[in-house]
Amino acid sequence: MATKKEEKQxxxxxxAANKARLKRMKEEGIEKYLTPEQIRYxxxxxxxxxxxxxxxxxxxxxxxxxxxxxxxxxxSTAFRPSEQMNDPSVVWLPKSLTLQNIxxxxxVMDFGATxxxxxxxxxxxxxxxxxTCAITGYGFARFQFKFKKLLFAIVVxxxxxxxxxxxxxxxxxxxxxxxxxxxxLIDTGWAxxxxxxxxxxxxAGLFIFIFRQFFRGLPKELEDAAYLDGCGPFKTFxxxxxxxAKTSFLTVFLFSIVWYWNDFYVSSSFFNNTKTVALMLKNLxxxxxxKLFNNQAVSTRQIIVWLxxxxxxxxxxxxVMYVFLQRYFIEGIERSGITGM
Amino acid sequence: xxxxxxxxxxxxEDAAEExxxxxxxxxxxxxxxxxxxxxxxxxDxxDxxDxYEYAGSSAAEAAAEVSYEEPPARNSxxxxxxxxxxxxxxxxxxxxxxxxxxxxTLYFFIYPLIVSIVYSFNKTTVGEGGMELKxxxxxxxxxxxxxxxxxxxxLVDTLxxxxxxTPLILVFSIFIAVILNQKFRGRTFARAVFFLPVIIATxxxxxxxxxxxxxxxxxxxxxxxxxxxxANLVDELLEFLGIYNISDRLTEIINTLTSEIFxxxxxxxxxxxxxxxxxxxxPFSAKEAAQMEGATSWEYFWKITIPYISPQILTCLVYTVxxxxxxxxxxxxxxxxxxxxxxxxxxxxxxxxxxxLIIGIALAIIVAIVNKFIYYEVE
Numbered sequence: 228m229a230t231k232k233e234e235k236q237x238x239x240x241x242x243a244a245n246k247a248r249l250k251r252m253k254e255e256g257i258e259k260y261l262t263p264e265q266i267r268y269x270x271x272x273x274x275x276x277x278x279x280x281x282x283x284x285x286x287x288x289x290x291x292x293x294x295x296x297x298x299x300x301x302x303s304t305a306f307r308p309s310e311q312m313n314d315p316s317v318v319w320l321p322k323s324l325t326l327q328n329i330x331x332x333x334x335v336m337d338f339g340a341t342x343x344x345x346x347x348x349x350x351x352x353x354x355x356x357x358x359t360c361a362i363t364g365y366g367f368a369r370f371q372f373k374f375k376k377l378l379f380a381i382v383v384x385x386x387x388x389x390x391x392x393x394x395x396x397x398x399x400x401x402x403x404x405x406x407x408x409x410x411x412l413i414d415t416g417w418a419x420x421x422x423x424x425x426x427x428x429x430x431a432g433l434f435i436f437i438f439r440q441f442f443r444g445l446p447k448e449l450e451d452a453a454y455l456d457g458c459g460p461f462k463t464f465x466x467x468x469x470x471x472a473k474t475s476f477l478t479v480f481l482f483s484i485v486w487y488w489n490d491f492y493v494s495s496s497f498f499n500n501t502k503t504v505a506l507m508l509k510n511l512x513x514x515x516x517x518k519l520f521n522n523q524a525v526s527t528r529q530i531i532v533w534l535x536x537x538x539x540x541x542x543x544x545x546x547v548m549y550v551f552l553q554r555y556f557i558e559g560i561e562r563s564g565i566t567g568m
Numbered sequence: 569x570x571x572x573x574x575x576x577x578x579x580x581e582d583a584a585e586e587x588x589x590x591x592x593x594x595x596x597x598x599x600x601x602x603x604x605x606x607x608x609x610x611x612d613x614x615d616x617x618d619x620y621e622y623a624g625s626s627a628a629e630a631a632a633e634v635s636y637e638e639p640p641a642r643n644s645x646x647x648x649x650x651x652x653x654x655x656x657x658x659x660x661x662x663x664x665x666x667x668x669x670x671x672x673t674l675y676f677f678i679y680p681l682i683v684s685i686v687y688s689f690n691k692t693t694v695g696e697g698g699m700e701l702k703x704x705x706x707x708x709x710x711x712x713x714x715x716x717x718x719x720x721x722x723l724v725d726t727l728x729x730x731x732x733x734t735p736l737i738l739v740f741s742i743f744i745a746v747i748l749n750q751k752f753r754g755r756t757f758a759r760a761v762f763f764l765p766v767i768i769a770t771x772x773x774x775x776x777x778x779x780x781x782x783x784x785x786x787x788x789x790x791x792x793x794x795x796x797x798x799a800n801l802v803d804e805l806l807e808f809l810g811i812y813n814i815s816d817r818l819t820e821i822i823n824t825l826t827s828e829i830f831x832x833x834x835x836x837x838x839x840x841x842x843x844x845x846x847x848x849x850x851p852f853s854a855k856e857a858a859q860m861e862g863a864t865s866w867e868y869f870w871k872i873t874i875p876y877i878s879p880q881i882l883t884c885l886v887y888t889v890x891x892x893x894x895x896x897x898x899x900x901x902x903x904x905x906x907x908x909x910x911x912x913x914x915x916x917x918x919x920x921x922x923x924x925l926i927i928g929i930a931l932a933i934i935v936a937i938v939n940k941f942i943y944y945e946v947e
Contacts, residue, residue: 268862275865283747290744291761293833297777298764363669370662371655378666385677387928389894391904392920395913396680396687425672435669460661489771492896509772538773549767553760556767 304535305329312532328536335518335533336511338540341502345488348416348503352423353483356434357476359426364438365464369450385432394496401497418497419487429486429493434479441475442468477555481548488545504541511537688917701914708918719919722899723926730892733835736828737888738881741836745843746873759844766837774834835891839884846880847873875943882938886931893927 252260261269299319304312305328307321314322332338367379401412412418422428426435445468453463469476491505498506507514515533516522549556663670688708690701712719748759768774850872858868874881895901900923907916 265862268864271864280752283750283752287747287758290833291758293830294761294764301777359668359672363666366662366665366669370658370665372659372662375662378670381673381678385673387890387931388677388681388924389901389920391894391896391901391908392684392917392924393677393680395908395916396683397676399683400675400680422672422676424668425676426669427672427676460658461664464665485767486770489773491772505772509775534776538776542768542771542773545767549760549764553756553763556763 301535301538304532305539306536307532309529309532312529328532329540331519332511332515332533332536332540335514336504336507336537336540337502338507341504341507342544344501345503345505348419349484349487351416352419352428352487353480355420356423356426356428356431356483357480359424360431360434360479361438361469361472361476362464363426364435365442365468367435367439368442369447370460382432382435385427386430386436390429390493394493398496413497414499414501416501419494428483429490430483434483437479438472438475441472445471474555477552481552481556484548485545508537508541684917685921687914688921690914692912692914694911694913704914708915709922711915712919712922719900719903722903723923726893726898726900727926727930729898730889733831733892734885734888736832737836737839738884740832741839741884742843742877742881744836745840745847746869748840748844749847762833762840763837765834766841769834769837835888838891839888842880842884842887843877846877850876878942879944882935882942885938886935889927889931889934893923 303319303321306324306326307317308323308325308327311317311321311323367375367382398413401418404410404412412421419428422431449467449471450463453467454460458466489505491503491509494501494503495506495509511534512530515530516525519533520530686701689703689705691704691707693700693702744762748755748762768777854872854876855868858872863871892898896905900919904916904920904923907913907919
């Protein structure tokens, strides 16, 4: 195998050779070498090659704008004083910047404590979930056992069945844990940790699926070698497979964090008093009315700066993570991929 | 050495061999057994007896560990037995790996699922020590379809909007994925931006972005602050192009399309990613061959790209349908969640299950049909 540097060198040489050949052909008259169809083909290709980048730029620019528009709007709104929302001369750039909105929203959301709770819950659940899902995925990828197809069908079911169907029975189960009226998991972190610990957390089905696909893609010889050298399956998994699946682990971990962070359906069913970022944001509107406006009727236009400030607060951690680890989100999926599902 | 000793030796060797068979788990024991055999050779009869006992017991231990009965001393049979046990061992390990998940799924998934089916046939009231049930047969289902006009309407609306949206999302995301797969400057940035919705759109932020600011419903009225496309920008563009008001219908179609673009882009993050990964799986040789034969990009797209990514099209199709189906924002889900808030859990379960079954059957039919047109590369 040639190294990357050498390959680049080869590519350069190839291009140079091609250029020289074309030049020679032109000097001798191109008709001698090419049929009319080929000439037409080349010409069309050249024209498309010249025009297409412009179109591509326009399309991508437009769509990127559509995606970034709300974010830009959010930034523009969150840092302006509320009065300037009614000022027709202010569209994008506020006349003055203020941190007042952010500060007030921070207080209303009790953001420091909220983020603490959310982070603790997210990280613990995600770590547990990644570990158990990886083990399960490996089991499905590499071992033959009875009822494997049936069991895997259940994994697919876990992806498809909407959480709304099972939330109420689950609530009862957590409220009266194992039939006892005294143990209630509602409003404790266990309502999140326990399912994650048993590979049944948020979107666990999808994660098991991703891990299975990934482990199936690794060469079998790796394990056979380990077995021959006297490794048991669990040790093989730990020593051989896990280090190979690093990117995959990171990707699933990141996704897990994102989904736990964003989840409000499951947490709103199991938490009454526990504050998570998503729940607080969901109720921000009502909270603001109570705490800032004394329950007066206010229009959205009046309240929007605080709402957008809340948005800014709650997605900033995710965005920061995304900016730094963007590579793993995208390439991780591509490589460990759900390819060839 | 006496006859007896030889006999012993043979047996000890057999035992040692046996121990060797189970190398994976019991290498150490086997080694010890071998050492024992060597000891037999070196020492006299008494020691040999000890050694035999030792080797035998270690072999028995080894055998016990892989849980199969001590086979007779015929070599061929023994090997067969050992192999079966290896397979069985692997099978047991398979169960070991998924054991956690099985327990969890039984408790956190299967059981609630069954309970919710039971709910759907009952009238439920919340009592002191849990849910109190009163069996009413299929009444909940009959109610949902024959008396509840909201439900059937929402069902039809959701199904038809899913049917419309899914092909749009698929075509759009293939298109974008093909573009993002080309080489150009700023590609990483563009990819990062297109994937951004996946991170944001699953959370409550999207509600605020979409303009459904009010959760209490006092002043909501979906004042669209953040979406541009409600404005007359589109009309102006059409006028500028000179095709405004050629026919009302055309204008209307274009208007819906453009106002949908926001939703389209924000809903196709994962699909774009999936297609992108599929596109990168197309072998370079296929592209080279196509170029040699003088295929235009158009032909290349239809004859190479589409067949290669067709398995992924199915995946994305299923994903898109499921995604829009479980989206808490769609009408049926809103009704279902609303019923849960009114404590009508039995009725809610019936609605959710009916909905789930309809979508499931529709999905199964679609998958069965689409599956016929998919090209799987034989490896």
